[in-house]
Amino acid sequence: MAAASKARELGALNVVLLDEKEEPGGVLPQCIHPGFGLHYLKEDLTGPEFAIRLYERAGSLGVKAFNSTYAMELLAHKGRRAVRAITPGGITEFRSKTVIFATGARERNSFEIGIVGHRPAGVYTAGEAQTMMDLHGVMPGQGVVIIGSGDVGLIMARRLALQGADVKAVVEMLPYSGGLARNVQQCLFDFGIPLYLSYKATKILGKRRVKAVEIVKVGDRLEEKPGTEFEMKCDTVIVSAGLTPRVELLEKAGARIDPATRSAAVNELLETSIPRVFAAGNALTINDLVDYAAMQGEAAAKSAVGLTQSQRLSSDRWRPVVKGRNIGLVVPQYVSGRREVSFYGRVRQPEENVYLKVPEIEVEFRQLRVKPPEMLTFTITSKKFGKLKEGKITVTVEPRG
Amino acid sequence: MNQETGKLRMICIVCPLGCELEMETGREPKQIVNIKGSRCSKGKEYAAREAADPRRVLMAVVKVRDGNLPVVSVKTDEPIPKQMLLEAVRAISKIEMEAPVKAGDILIDNLLSTGARVVATNNVRKAD
Numbered sequence: 001m002a003a004a005s006k007a008r009e010l011g012a013l014n015v016v017l018l019d020e021k022e023e024p025g026g027v028l029p030q031c032i033h034p035g036f037g038l039h040y041l042k043e044d045l046t047g048p049e050f051a052i053r054l055y056e057r058a059g060s061l062g063v064k065a066f067n068s069t070y071a072m073e074l075l076a077h078k079g080r081r082a083v084r085a086i087t088p089g090g091i092t093e094f095r096s097k098t099v100i101f102a103t104g105a106r107e108r109n110s111f112e113i114g115i116v117g118h119r120p121a122g123v124y125t126a127g128e129a130q131t132m133m134d135l136h137g138v139m140p141g142q143g144v145v146i147i148g149s150g151d152v153g154l155i156m157a158r159r160l161a162l163q164g165a166d167v168k169a170v171v172e173m174l175p176y177s178g179g180l181a182r183n184v185q186q187c188l189f190d191f192g193i194p195l196y197l198s199y200k201a202t203k204i205l206g207k208r209r210v211k212a213v214e215i216v217k218v219g220d221r222l223e224e225k226p227g228t229e230f231e232m233k234c235d236t237v238i239v240s241a242g243l244t245p246r247v248e249l250l251e252k253a254g255a256r257i258d259p260a261t262r263s264a265a266v267n268e269l270l271e272t273s274i275p276r277v278f279a280a281g282n283a284l285t286i287n288d289l290v291d292y293a294a295m296q297g298e299a300a301a302k303s304a305v306g307l308t309q310s311q312r313l314s315s316d317r318w319r320p321v322v323k324g325r326n327i328g329l330v331v332p333q334y335v336s337g338r339r340e341v342s343f344y345g346r347v348r349q350p351e352e353n354v355y356l357k358v359p360e361i362e363v364e365f366r367q368l369r370v371k372p373p374e375m376l377t378f379t380i381t382s383k384k385f386g387k388l389k390e391g392k393i394t395v396t397v398e399p400r401g
Numbered sequence: 402m403n404q405e406t407g408k409l410r411m412i413c414i415v416c417p418l419g420c421e422l423e424m425e426t427g428r429e430p431k432q433i434v435n436i437k438g439s440r441c442s443k444g445k446e447y448a449a450r451e452a453a454d455p456r457r458v459l460m461a462v463v464k465v466r467d468g469n470l471p472v473v474s475v476k477t478d479e480p481i482p483k484q485m486l487l488e489a490v491r492a493i494s495k496i497e498m499e500a501p502v503k504a505g506d507i508l509i510d511n512l513l514s515t516g517a518r519v520v521a522t523n524n525v526r527k528a529d
Contacts, residue, residue, distance in 0.1 A: 029523055032461075032522060032523075033460050034476065046474065046476055048474050048522045048523035049522050052504055133462070135470055136470070136472065137462050137471050162459075162461065162487065163490060163494075164487070164490075164491075180419055181412045181419030181421070182412055182413065182416075182418075184412065185414050186414045190483065374417075374419065
């Protein structure tokens with residue numbers, strides 16, 4: 001929605017917004033907690049309020065929304081760009097000059113994190129539990145164990161506790177939470193919910209309905225420590241194992257995929273390896289804040305409109321952005337050195353008192369603390385890029401001194 | 402939080418940065434002398450408030466009759482005392498609205514005498 005509105009604002013004549021749901025906004029309507037829009041709208045809104053604002057703005061700017069429309073194929077041969085979609089009226093092909101993928105992410109499930117057992121009732125992803133409670137008013141269960149400490153899991157721990165469920169624990173394999181520190185504080189500590197760090201759920205017990213979860217302590221290399229297994233009784237298991245971008249259509253159309261982001265690799269225009277096809281939001285990289293996703297949408301729209309109006313492909317020479325010490329991922333993956341670029345990244349390991357550096361152009365930012373759940377964001381101006389000669393740039397985290 | 406040592410530790414929840422705040426408490430109970438670790442003035446305000454009178458904005462859902470969805474999401478328009486959260490959810494769970502409900506509609510005027518209003522945060526249409 002942010003991309004579509006921005007494209008109209010910048011003078012694009014024809015902007016269509018395809019969305020599989022009855023109303024666009026993805027998971028926003030079920031994210032009933034505040035914390036949306038502080039940067040992008042300078043207001044603290046709940047998810048549904050944020051979605052309504054963007055939807056109304058898109059409508060007033062003349063974006064044509066096609067709801068209940070499921071995109072099934074990206075057609076990108078030579079100069080042709082089109083999306084084939086299932087609409088309420090049948091299969092329709094939407095031909096266009098450019099396509100922006102803002103398809104969001106899907107949740108990783110219990111099979112992806114190696115949990116075995118039968119398939120009893122009472123196992124949900126955090127997002128499924130959220131859909132049940134906050135869109136349909138149904139409680140998933142009364143005695144709950146949450147596996148994984150991603151933000152949605154933490155938020156659901158609080159929602160369940162508020163609604164009177166007994167949230168027995170949040171179990172996290174890593175030695176630190178996968179969610180933001182503020183969510184650990186206000187969703188777990190506020191309600192006295194224990195956070196088991198360096199513990200792993202290995203098995204869900206129960207045949208018809210969940211009866212318990214088997215938990216084991218893990219060591220530094222995540223190896224299971226024999227003899228530390230125990231069972232925690234519960235009737236509901238909620239898996240909060242993070243998100244992965246929904247880019248199957250881009251992949252099928254042949255876009256180059258970066259294994260670090262599990263999404264399409266992009267240049268600073270947020271353009272994928274398929275010219276005039278862009279990616280933004282959680283489809284590009286999993287963001288901490290909806291605000292970053294919306295800003296990426298606007299950036300992609302700006303690039304798309306720019307390329308369409310100039311009627312030619314960008315003639316930039318793309319230099320790779322290399323991941324240096326303690327960098328897990330960085331977006332964009334290619335830069336020209338000619339424009340200002342907003343970077344988004346994540347570290348691999350928590351560290352304190354470090355510098356985030358780009359040595360090739362002598363840029364450094366001091367960071368008090370870096371943690372994998374907290375995204376790094378920084379901007380490099382075109383002036384700073386002036387020092388860039390040939391070849392790559394490296395984003396790296398170095399200890400001070 | 403550890404009251405006895407004269408030091409309070411908490412994670413700031415004002416924004417997603419998650420500053421680790423450390424406060425020294427004064428001789429008077431709930432008196433905060435020194436706040437460290439916050440990267441902005443809002444964090445300092447939060448820490449002082451949190452020590453004296455912790456409050457939270459509450460979000461929940463309210464039942465809706467004849468709507469395209471069976472519930473509508475709501476929030477309190479101002480933070481309410483933390484120890485009242487569970488009681489407040491129970492009070493909110495008891496009411497039922499008739500569709501349509503629009504974001505911004507006030508569903509409860511003075512929630513448990515806190516002065517806070519319960520406001521709808523989503524639109525629920527009348528079912529077709």
